[in-house]
Amino acid sequence: MIHTASIGQRLTLLLAGVAALLSLLSWGMVRSLAAQAAAHTQDNVLAASATTIAETLRSEQGAVRLELPYAAFAMLGAISEDRVYYRVSSGDTVLTGYDDLPAPAPGIMGQVVFDTGRYRGAPIRLASVMRVVLAGADRVVVTVTVAQTRDGVDAVISDISRLAGILSVAFFFVAVALSAIAARMSLRPLNQIAASVSRRGPGDLRPLSRAAPADLAPLLTALNRLMERLRLSLRRSEDFIAEAAHRVRTPLATVRVQAEIALRTVSDETEKERLRRIIRAVDESARSAGQLLDHATVAYRVEELARDRLNLAELAAQSAAGMEPTASMREIHLALDLTPAQVRGDAVLLDSAIRNVLDNAIKYSAEDTTVTLKVETVGSNAHLRVLDEGPGLGDGPKELLMERFQRGGNIAGVIGSGLGLTIASEVLRAHGGHIELHNNENGSGACVTLVLPLA
Amino acid sequence: MRYACLALGLILSLVAPLAAQEIEDYRMFPGTGPQVLRIVSTTDLDVFEPYIRAFQSERPEIGVDYSVMSSSVLHRAIQQGAQADLVISSAMDLQFQLVNDGFARSYRSEMADALPDWARWRDQIYAFTTEPAVVVVNTARFAGLDLPTTRQDLIASLRGNPDRFSDSIGTYDLRESGLGYLFATQEDRSTDAFWRLNEVMGRLGTQLYCCSSQMIDDVASGRLALAYNVLGSYAAEELARGSGGQVQVLRMEDFANVMLRTAFIPVNAQELTAAGAMLDMLIRLALRDEAGEWPLPPLSQTGEDPTLGFGPIRLGPGLLTYLDPLNRRAFLAEWENAMEQNRVPR
Missing domain, CATH: 3.40.190.10 (Periplasmic binding protein-like II)
Incomplete structure (x- = not known):
């Protein structure tokens, strides 16, 4: 599987990017607003100062008189520590102030005009106002200009932009943290579905029916459809196997009957031996087909398991009775030691499990020995034990024997499919029980225990 | 040397x-x-x-x-x-x-x-x-009078005893002393008693000085009864040199420049x-x-x-106001009018 960046990471990165952009934007906005506000404040004070000076203009004995009011300059000192320059002029004549102060473009009479420029090596802001003074018969236009350096404005801007910068960075980090949390929260349903799928048993192909956000509905539907298809295809292959096994069994029975008839009619020992071998092979094939059929049955019935109340002892007796002909053919004695034990389950499946275990025991036992079938209750479980006097289970791991088509290492001479224990094991698992495999403590032989919870 | x-x-x-x-x-x-x-x-x-x-x-x-x-x-x-x-x-x-x-x-x-x-x-x-602006008085010349604590008191004392104080008041010559000019302009801004006091001082024939130290010397020697708007540090220093209690430094309670x-x-x-x-x-x-x-x-x-x-x-642009040549000329003209109304040129 190729891992690309996780959705959570992508979402977090994306949201962090958005947060960074917003932080930068808000910083820029605050900065420009601060610049505007600071510049506006300075303009207002400059305008007030120029107007205050202009208001003191008067004419006295035909000449323009002027008295600079203290407040006009004092107010400029109130907002910042900027240098102050001023000039009062009438036409080209400078009445007072700084001669070389640049003059703003002339504006409308009585209205304050603003301008920016440079004076004595520093940027300045100028406010200028024109007024007409009647000096005798003449109308004299007097221009009052007040200027200030812009250090205070710059200081306000840099202060506020530093503060806004700190806030923006803080905002960014909070936003990133929240983005990570948000990404994780929005991915939680997906993770929950993944967890519930991976928690399932290997054979559990039921559709997922949990509540999920609308966004995940297509995924869930697709997943359910896939599982349904998988289930159908599994069912179909089991059906096929069952059908195949069934079809093979009938002709095999015919072959066996014919071979037995032939065995009776033939007198030559070599021919007889050959026919016996045919019969053994046919028997083996029939057994295998039967087991395949059993396996398919198990797989089918486990899906909708019956939970009937059963006496395990009775069931064991019936199964043993069913196996009696096979046992007696090899002159094997079936000994029963049954204590009643109530369990819940599917009689057909349990019978199949018991018969497969018994079949194994009979198959691997030497002729003229005893196979013992025991039912007892141990704690809250019912134990069904099958003990034989055969070669035992070998030294390999016992669990492997329960896997499909696996056979013990010490039975090279015996024909078998390896399905018997698998069937038994699947049945037991479906019933909430399990199988335990041991070699007999007293001498040779295997002991297979089917453990089922008591009803 | x-x-x-x-x-x-x-x-x-x-x-x-x-x-x-x-x-x-x-x-x-x-x-x-x-x-x-x-x-x-x-x-x-x-x-x-x-x-x-x-x-x-x-x-x-x-x-x-x-x-x-x-x-x-x-x-x-x-x-x-x-x-x-x-x-x-x-x-x-x-x-x-x-x-x-x-x-x-x-x-x-x-x-x-x-x-x-x-x-x-x-x-x-x-x-x-x-450093505050103070009034330095020669207590001997004020014998029998209460020492003034406000400009109002001072004006009343000067008006009531023109003979005693004639030609015996000293203050800065604003045309020469930058500090005197600063104190005067700030006082003009702060108290309306300033011009009335100047009128009274002018009528009594006030002596004008360039510097604090000379004024204080003249108070100590008894030539002056009172020096108005003297820089406090110098006056205090002069006192410390020991005048035998004859010279006293007063701070006006209605307003004092610092x-x-x-x-x-x-x-x-x-x-x-x-x-x-x-x-x-x-x-x-x-x-x-x-x-x-x-x-x-x-x-x-x-x-x-x-x-x-x-x-x-206040150390701020307001200080530029009275340095403007037009303002300075106008202020000094008014001050001269008040101060020199009865002065006989010497």
Whole structure:
């Protein structure tokens, strides 16, 4: 599987990017607003100062008189520590102030005009106002200009932009943290579905029916459809196997009957031996087909398991009775030691499990020995034990024997499919029980225990 | 003396715009090294000498070259590009104008940052004393009269005893003294009694002086009954020399100007570190808790005089108002009208 960046990471990165952009934007906005506000404040004070000076203009004995009011300059000192320059002029004549102060473009009479420029090596802001003074018969236009350096404005801007910068960075980090949390929260349903799928048993192909956000509905539907298809295809292959096994069994029975008839009619020992071998092979094939059929049955019935109340002892007796002909053919004695034990389950499946275990025991036992079938209750479980006097289970791991088509290492001479224990094991698992495999403590032989919870 | 002459020649060659007669006092305090800190100041040499000694005890390698001149001469010299490393003056307005017009350079230090905001401007000009304007009286000449505590009292006393006080009142000649002009203009702004007092003083034939020390001398000798608007530090110093209780310093309770003595490093200064060290020392002394033996008072911590509730004259662009030639001409004309109405030219 190729891992690309996780959705959570992508979402977090994306949201962090958005947060960074917003932080930068808000910083820029605050900065420009601060610049505007600071510049506006300075303009207002400059305008007030120029107007205050202009208001003191008067004419006295035909000449323009002027008295600079203290407040006009004092107010400029109130907002910042900027240098102050001023000039009062009438036409080209400078009445007072700084001669070389640049003059703003002339504006409308009585209205304050603003301008920016440079004076004595520093940027300045100028406010200028024109007024007409009647000096005798003449109308004299007097221009009052007040200027200030812009250090205070710059200081306000840099202060506020530093503060806004700190806030923006803080905002960014909070936003990133929240983005990570948000990404994780929005991915939680997906993770929950993944967890519930991976928690399932290997054979559990039921559709997922949990509540999920609308966004995940297509995924869930697709997943359910896939599982349904998988289930159908599994069912179909089991059906096929069952059908195949069934079809093979009938002709095999015919072959066996014919071979037995032939065995009776033939007198030559070599021919007889050959026919016996045919019969053994046919028997083996029939057994295998039967087991395949059993396996398919198990797989089918486990899906909708019956939970009937059963006496395990009775069931064991019936199964043993069913196996009696096979046992007696090899002159094997079936000994029963049954204590009643109530369990819940599917009689057909349990019978199949018991018969497969018994079949194994009979198959691997030497002729003229005893196979013992025991039912007892141990704690809250019912134990069904099958003990034989055969070669035992070998030294390999016992669990492997329960896997499909696996056979013990010490039975090279015996024909078998390896399905018997698998069937038994699947049945037991479906019933909430399990199988335990041991070699007999007293001498040779295997002991297979089917453990089922008591009803 | 030979040193002084030599150094005088040196300073004259450096401070070209200053004519020799404009330098009122001068002394070179040689250091162990070749470094020389040049200070131009309005503060009398004997007043400032302890500060120079203190400075040299910390930095013996630095020589100090100290010139005293009037505030207007100092102002003009700096405007014309005279070279100095530190400029000290009691004329706040002229100092402020120089800084506003870009003749000062910025200086920052831990010490300078410790100064309150009202005692500095643009990190260029620093105040290191607060000195009140006071009234100095000769108690003998006031025998039988209550000493005035407000301008109202003073006006009443002067009006009621024209014979006793005729030609016996002294104050600054505003045309000559920058400090006198500063005190007068600030008083004009703050109290309406100012012009009435001037009228009364004018009618009594008030004596006009250029400097505080002469006024105080004349009060002590009994020539003057009262000197109006004298700089407190000098007056106090004079008292300390012992007048036998005859000279008394009064602070007007209705309003009293408080002046800041300021210093700045001019743009063309060369000994920047030495100037900075001197400035730091002055600021450290300005922030001292106890007055001690120093001739100049410290900066009052709150900026307000607790006994009177008046703050010092504000170090800000408002100071430019009365420096405007039109305003100055108008103000002086009015003052002359008040002051010289009955004066007989001598």
